[in-house]
Amino acid sequence: MTPSFADLGVPSFISDALAARGITHPFEIQAATVADGLAGRDVCGRAPTGSGKTIAFGVPLVATTERAAPGRPHALVLAPTRELADQITAELRSFSGRLRVDAVYGGVGYGKQVSALRRGVDILVACPGRLEDLIQRGDVSLDAVDNVVLDEADRMADMGFLPVVRRLLDQTADDRRTMLFSATLDGDVAKLTRDYQRDPVRHEVGDETPDVTSAEHRFVMVDRLERNAIVAETVNEAWPSIVFTRTRHGADRLARQMTKLGFAASPIHGGLSQNARNRALDAFTDGKVHALIATDVAARGIHVDGVASVVHYDPPEDHKTYIHRSGRTARAGAGGLVVSLVQPDQRSDYRKIQRKVGLDEALDDRRSADEPEVVQASVPTLAGVDKPKPQPRSKNGKGGKNGNRNRNRKNQNGQNRNGESRNDRNRNGESRQRRDDRQGESSERSGDRRPSNQGGRNERPHGGKGGGQNRNRNRNRNNRNANSSRSR
CATH class of the missing domain: 3.40.50.300 (P-loop containing nucleotide triphosphate hydrolases)
Structure with missing residues (x-):
């Protein structure tokens, strides 16, 4: 007893x-x-x-x-x-x-x-x-x-x-x-x-590692550009779902793409504020979100029952990470679905994971098959969550009013304030987002430390307010010198 x-x-x-x-x-x-x-x-x-x-x-x-x-x-x-x-x-x-x-x-x-x-x-x-x-x-x-x-x-x-x-x-x-x-x-x-x-x-108490074999495991061979269609197909079949990506940028991008397909998706990673992470997790726990797009480090603190499926969008680091990710579904005797998106050059790595975990599922090659059809109307409706509304498109494919407003602003301003063209900026350096993506999860592994200072005073762009004031001072100083020369 x-x-x-x-x-x-x-x-x-x-x-x-x-x-x-x-x-x-x-x-x-x-x-x-x-x-x-x-x-x-x-x-x-x-x-x-x-x-x-x-x-x-x-x-x-x-x-x-x-x-x-x-x-x-x-x-x-x-x-x-x-x-x-x-x-x-x-x-x-x-x-x-x-x-x-x-x-x-x-x-x-x-x-x-x-x-x-x-x-x-x-x-x-x-x-x-x-x-x-x-x-x-x-x-x-x-x-x-x-x-x-x-x-x-x-x-x-x-x-x-x-x-x-x-x-x-x-x-x-x-x-x-x-x-x-x-x-x-x-x-x-x-x-x-x-x-x-x-x-x-x-x-x-219990097994040293979670028993993930009770879930249904699928290994799908896809080309890189086909992954989103398989994610949509999986989430449409079994949600709520946790989709694992390697980087913060990848999580943000996939969440946007899933939203465009008609799903309610929220990213969660160390680059978000704690309030934003809490809101995403609460919405997922309350069933208001179809898919939570998570990096490994952020997902370590997520303990949610009733997860219907897990998707390995990017490959896990090793078999332990595969077990940790996959263990989010099929808990407490419930069923679950685990889908791994395998790109051609990742096949041998996934074979090693399968051997260590004790899985022998065959690889489903979708590269030659037709792309899975994603029917937005079949996506379940969630209480309190509106499907995203498509933005109006202009004739040249730019986004509606915002596109016109941006074009007008460009026409008014001509070149950038610092005199550089867009191509010059691209040659001179990467965007901040791409730098963050290259750094991957390194800063997130110390995510409980204070956030790094991005965009601080020492990082003011050349076209910012301070730069404009300096140019005005220099222009005025040149005008005064010119007038003085004339008076002499």
Whole structure:
């Protein structure tokens, strides 16, 4: 018989709050770890994503944490992504009683986070990069932290956060209690356990990697330009869908193209503000979006049930990434569809992935077949989401009023203010968007740090206001010199 939370020794104010949400009996990982956590032991837990780890570490954390002074929290939860930090914060607040729980992460301003720290935070949920920034600014100190949780430690290792995590742990109290939860406990995670936990009790629940074989897997050979048609066909067949791209620019572009085909699509990646990422995720969770177009790093914090299909628009980095992506569908016994778009030069890489994952599906070659027909009328209608309306087109193919307005502006201005033609600008340098695309996901891997300064004072374009003022000054100075010469 499964024990209740009260049987595990959970304080009544926590068990009552959980019961009010319909949570009366613990999941397997919770039943295994809560009692040890309440006893103050270091816990090392392995459990797959979506198994209830937040309550497993959250209950002992709330039960054993005391009120803290401003800027000196007593408990710390480290998470790899902004979305996961938000989810942990919301979960803990639901049963935290009088304890103050707040999150800090990059992609948003410092103001609200600093104000919360000054008021006092008892349990601080943080992404490593932003927390280190706040420490360097003097807004928070970890010397009073005696309760630490490392959530999804394997993901933090994959994203390169472990050096920062080690620096942060070194700043906490010497007698702290450390709970670590991860989908895998080998490699760098094992080193972290050895260096920062004292005689931890180890609990392992579920498979070490998600079982993705329960989903239907399709490998479709396509040319590069045919991929959008297959994505539309897949989303039309099974939505909501998560479509994985390699870069931020690719996610934005595909979202626009899907919208033109009549689907509700939203991109989510580290280049978006946190508010924009939250809006996209909320719309997807609420069923208002057919497809979420995501990069790998941003998607690590997405935990949504009921995903009908996953599309590998760009190939995964390796078989582990394939499993991680594909594991977003066919969860909790439900069915799901996984479609991989294989370009001719990627065939051998996908064969290796198939062997390591244990799949033997044949490759469906669509290169010689007719392009799948996408019928917009067959796209399901979503409540509260209007299909995009096509913009009026002018005779030369330019976009309606905006096109005319842009042409008039060009006629009025003639050349660019700095005297360069469009071709000159193209020869002189790349656009900012192309530079971002070339950088790929490198900056997103530290996406919880403050955003880079793009378009700041030192990056003012030559045609900007400052440049115009300088030219006017030079023109006036030349006129004065000319008049002076005439008067002489």
